[in-house]
Amino acid sequence: MQTLTKETMDRRSFLGGAVSGLTLAFFLPEFNRMGELDAATGGTAVNSWLQIGADESITLTIGSSEMGQGSFSGLAQVLAEDLMVDYARVTTVQGGPTLVSPAPVGTSINTVGSGVIRGNFWKMRDAAAAAREMLVQAAMTSAGDTARTNFTVANGIITHTPDGKTWTYGSVALAASALPLPTVVPLVPDAQFRLIGKTMPRFDIPHKVDGSAIYGLDIRVPNMVYAVIKHCPSFGGTLAKTPVAPAGYQVVPTKVMAGTNRGLEAVGNVNAVAVVGPNTWDTWQKAKQLSVSWTLPANAAQLNDAQFLADAKALAANATPYAVGAANGPGTLYTVEGNAATANAAIAGASKVVDATYTLPYVSHACMEVLNCTVDYVPGVKCEVWAPTQSAKSVMSLAVALTSLPSDKILVHTTYLGGGLGRKAEVDFVSQAIQVAMVVGKPVKLMWPREEDFSRDQYRPMALVHAKAGLTASGQVLGWSYRNISPSILGQRGAVLGPTGDSQGSEGSQALPYNFGTRLTEYVTHPSQIPVGFWRSVGASINTFAVESMVDELAVAAGQDGYTFRRGLLTDPRWIAVLDAAAKMGWNTPLAAGHYRGIAIGTAFNSIVAEVVEISSVTATGLKVNSVSIAMDCYLAVNPGQIDAQLTGGMVHGLNAALYGRQSFVNGAAQSKNFNKSRMIRPSEMPQVSVTLIPNPGASDRKKVIGGVGELGVPTFAPALANAYYAATKTRVRALPFFPNATMSD
Amino acid sequence: MTLTLNVNGQARTVTVSDGSMPLLWVLRDLLGLTGTKYGCGIEICGACTVLVDGQPEKSCDLDVSSAVGRKIVTIEGLSPNASHPAQKAWIANQVPQCGYCQSGMLMAVAGAMQAGHHGTSISNEVQNLCVCGTYGRIKNACSKL
Numbered sequence: 001m002q003t004l005t006k007e008t009m010d011r012r013s014f015l016g017g018a019v020s021g022l023t024l025a026f027f028l029p030e031f032n033r034m035g036e037l038d039a040a041t042g043g044t045a046v047n048s049w050l051q052i053g054a055d056e057s058i059t060l061t062i063g064s065s066e067m068g069q070g071s072f073s074g075l076a077q078v079l080a081e082d083l084m085v086d087y088a089r090v091t092t093v094q095g096g097p098t099l100v101s102p103a104p105v106g107t108s109i110n111t112v113g114s115g116v117i118r119g120n121f122w123k124m125r126d127a128a129a130a131a132r133e134m135l136v137q138a139a140m141t142s143a144g145d146t147a148r149t150n151f152t153v154a155n156g157i158i159t160h161t162p163d164g165k166t167w168t169y170g171s172v173a174l175a176a177s178a179l180p181l182p183t184v185v186p187l188v189p190d191a192q193f194r195l196i197g198k199t200m201p202r203f204d205i206p207h208k209v210d211g212s213a214i215y216g217l218d219i220r221v222p223n224m225v226y227a228v229i230k231h232c233p234s235f236g237g238t239l240a241k242t243p244v245a246p247a248g249y250q251v252v253p254t255k256v257m258a259g260t261n262r263g264l265e266a267v268g269n270v271n272a273v274a275v276v277g278p279n280t281w282d283t284w285q286k287a288k289q290l291s292v293s294w295t296l297p298a299n300a301a302q303l304n305d306a307q308f309l310a311d312a313k314a315l316a317a318n319a320t321p322y323a324v325g326a327a328n329g330p331g332t333l334y335t336v337e338g339n340a341a342t343a344n345a346a347i348a349g350a351s352k353v354v355d356a357t358y359t360l361p362y363v364s365h366a367c368m369e370v371l372n373c374t375v376d377y378v379p380g381v382k383c384e385v386w387a388p389t390q391s392a393k394s395v396m397s398l399a400v401a402l403t404s405l406p407s408d409k410i411l412v413h414t415t416y417l418g419g420g421l422g423r424k425a426e427v428d429f430v431s432q433a434i435q436v437a438m439v440v441g442k443p444v445k446l447m448w449p450r451e452e453d454f455s456r457d458q459y460r461p462m463a464l465v466h467a468k469a470g471l472t473a474s475g476q477v478l479g480w481s482y483r484n485i486s487p488s489i490l491g492q493r494g495a496v497l498g499p500t501g502d503s504q505g506s507e508g509s510q511a512l513p514y515n516f517g518t519r520l521t522e523y524v525t526h527p528s529q530i531p532v533g534f535w536r537s538v539g540a541s542i543n544t545f546a547v548e549s550m551v552d553e554l555a556v557a558a559g560q561d562g563y564t565f566r567r568g569l570l571t572d573p574r575w576i577a578v579l580d581a582a583a584k585m586g587w588n589t590p591l592a593a594g595h596y597r598g599i600a601i602g603t604a605f606n607s608i609v610a611e612v613v614e615i616s617s618v619t620a621t622g623l624k625v626n627s628v629s630i631a632m633d634c635y636l637a638v639n640p641g642q643i644d645a646q647l648t649g650g651m652v653h654g655l656n657a658a659l660y661g662r663q664s665f666v667n668g669a670a671q672s673k674n675f676n677k678s679r680m681i682r683p684s685e686m687p688q689v690s691v692t693l694i695p696n697p698g699a700s701d702r703k704k705v706i707g708g709v710g711e712l713g714v715p716t717f718a719p720a721l722a723n724a725y726y727a728a729t730k731t732r733v734r735a736l737p738f739f740p741n742a743t744m745s746d
Numbered sequence: 747m748t749l750t751l752n753v754n755g756q757a758r759t760v761t762v763s764d765g766s767m768p769l770l771w772v773l774r775d776l777l778g779l780t781g782t783k784y785g786c787g788i789e790i791c792g793a794c795t796v797l798v799d800g801q802p803e804k805s806c807d808l809d810v811s812s813a814v815g816r817k818i819v820t821i822e823g824l825s826p827n828a829s830h831p832a833q834k835a836w837i838a839n840q841v842p843q844c845g846y847c848q849s850g851m852l853m854a855v856a857g858a859m860q861a862g863h864h865g866t867s868i869s870n871e872v873q874n875l876c877v878c879g880t881y882g883r884i885k886n887a888c889s890k891l
Binding site for chain 1: 870
């Protein structure tokens, strides 16, 4: 049983508009950015509320963010199941740290790691069941009958079976609020599920078809002014001299704060100016025209793709091993698993050796909604922030640091996010908006033009992977050696890496259930300090490309097809079931002339996913993706229709990156600054997609690990495509993207 | 300068520093019609699509002065109560994810329908970007219109 809190009148009155009735507060742990359960659960921290109103309202206030993944509705679906009410009766409300009084800065409200449903499933069920039992207890008191077995609940109505008397939840909500929290809360048995495992419509969609959904960029505050950001074009550059503001406008330099520093962007660096004016367009024009003098970093000339690749190649050949007590600076070699001597010996003794190097570029997030934030700051009184953020917690911490206001004078409103993709877990744009608001004395909406959004991203890290494996003459794998050289995401966030390196950098490359004989998995911190960050599926999107391309190369060396070879090499029945499900959809069906297939399997966030990609029309400048078959085992499927949407959308994200995604640098300055140089597919290019979810074995086992969904479509697309491309051309694409020079016009 | 626009069937007067402000920013900042979105500013993504005299136009690069005297329809004016067939189809097919591009998608679809397209020929007319990758459901939704 989790920590539930029955709300006191004080807390309830703080909730302001809350109706009278039963309020249960609880903590939805979600997942922090390290991919682990947040430790700061305490016993008193709360970030979510369930309210049963005397007016029959049922309101779920959630701290996490809605960025398209549908998890608000998913949580409501889980709640309604164990509360035993109609799904449509639940109203979800976006909460934030400000709903807690006093706001505990340590309270986790992050939306990352495909974690909202998998991290909160049991918490939500327990809270719903506890509320339901308290309502039943109140009805029992009213009936003067202490036998629980004489009461049934259906559709939000409590019935006393001996006499047929009924109570609505609202009619007993106030009485229930005076009762103690129950110690035993029976959950709805799997066989009686009405909602869990069913495709249900999302609550947010009606607002997203009539223009009424409010995203960060749509916030309007009375007397608001508009700020447009202009950064130094090169990372690591700083403002040389504050420019003179155009008449009628203000120019506010902004600096890097602790918590927003990444790589070359050091704390205190004044790396941008904001131009402040009466509306977006006029202000943006002034920002474009403003001549700003920047001091570039001393090593600017080395901040380019060729140098990054040269550094990676050098580290592929020779890197200094991690040592306890040593500095372990950039270029350190970490052993993730296995032993170099044994793996190398096994490979050396093999009759066939495959040796391959894969490279991946930096990739931008390119959320449809550019970064933006609105702040209303009144000195000594309040700092009110509206942000499309994946991390209201970080927004709160930053606002405290910048304003020195107590946390109860800071209000954070999480808006809808026009895409998050990991980028909006960062708060650099929030920091700038608060800094500008503190100078101008009016509410400010700060926007990053699209060109700034691309140029000042925290990119998916570039990577070079050197893989080597040895096989017997009959195709049995004897040894596997894998070294990923990539800038460290966690290192840029101040983490001190232990002997196994950066967990984000190695995810997707370790503990793979392949019978590789003996294996070695290594991770090397690449020295590039271009800011990197969490990009949908993070390390899995890098490693799954390299691992599954390499496995395909081994299949070719063994003279087997990609499915058969993997089938023989896999040791985990769940992986085998996923591979078989993908093959059943897309591998074994007849193939049209000129069409080719590739297959890949991988894991992320405790789910297992496989994709089969079918292509045709391969030329030097393009190819056609005809169909993609996706199979996944996430253990528990709450809303299959939404899982289908997320897997399909994730696959498209992987497709865009595999075919076209690349951010290049010259003198530390990004070269792809808008969609014209960051091609993506358009509707007419959408492949046919089929999705199979491995059947849900039942939701009643708390010991089973529920897997994530939102990022799972991404990682296996690129290798499946590369494998299909090899089938078509007998040419192995080892460097992403496939078509780096693709462009797009209107 | 002060201009009068016909937006969603109403005469709306705006004051701009000059007539080159794109219609997008007039709608969003001056008229508070934030359903029309900024995506790229270079007429590639289509998030800013509105109808101008019945034709889908990317409002991010359309001078407001050139919209004077023409009938402008935004997502807010597409229908009362989200009753346009495309909006209904979008709900029925659960199309949006993050939803940011969908105003532009729907206006492009509405324009194609107004031009006489039906079913799959509607989605062939719509070439807006969706980073969430909702294209499959967009095509399904259009196929029944």
